Amino acid sequence: MYLAQKYYSQRMKIFKVPPINSKANFLRRMSESCGAVSLSQSQSLPGVAGGSAMDMDPVEFTLRKRLPRKLPRRRNDVYVNMKTDFRAQLARCQKLLDSAGPGPREICIHGLGLAISRAINIALQLQACSQGALQLAANTSTVELVDDLEPEDPDEGETLTRTRNNSAIHIKVFYPQ
């Protein structure tokens, strides 16, 4: 578990999620309630106006994005990201393709989210460098990502998790037989 914790903390992106009773939401709710209900003196809490069932959440959340699920990695799988230099990734793919050994000479390039366009770029560059001998086959898929929402003070509440979907592309670069 130590390794997982280490990569988790390195990869962590922290965002502050504003609470529901932040200023922007307060103004929005006030304008809604002023239109629907006449102003009365008894209304002291802005959140209660309009009869909406929004719970007052005084706690700010810290959003941590979890790493995507660890996918199996064969020898000729290349995962593309935005941190490593483009030319370095291109050179690594080229080297793998040249020295794939016996058997079918092909590699598979994977990209998630913003790295999709970079993966396509790498694949097309490889095809251009090979003078048209390579062929590309692209598949797309959806990856589920999980976010942890931790409250500011740890004793205040629970850690919520939110899942969202992201797009991924898998491009197979191969020499046709």
Next chain:
Amino acid sequence: MPYYFCTVSSGKSFSPSRSLWRRENVGEHDLDCALNPSPFPGLPEGVLEMRVKEGSKIRNLMGFAMARMQGEGAEQSGLRQVVFVGSGRAVTKTITCAEILKRRLGGLHQLTKVRYKSVREVWENREGGTPEVTVHRTVPAISILLSKDPLDPQEPGYQPPEAPMGLWGNPTINALLLCATRSKTRF
């Protein structure tokens, strides 16, 4: 007129700061739109083409596409095929739209093609003085064909409709398995 040619590997050779430069609404056009009309072989002419731009709202795109596809099934207005086309920064959004449509309507066959697209942009200086700059870029573009009719499985880029729950219940694993089974290498 100054002329820049942006190479693909170092795509940052002309990245103007938006406060000083403004892109003219000349309508940067695809330079080879006449050369490759459609990357899909044997596609009928009247297929719905959804052009996804960087600022498109997914809600609007999906509303339109769903209405057209679900309309009347196999009749004139209910379409059987739709193509999503996007380039540059809109590639991710294109893939997202296609994935959402696949999820809402099951049983769609998919064919994905990637290529380069040449684009001509004209930037003018906000403060004036400097003449306009014409930039030629080649950006990656993607075209995704989704069809209710079966497509040729031997075509590179073909993806069958997903099994309701794949081997490990994950669409990504299914896509990887597809790559693996094509090449007959073991996982």
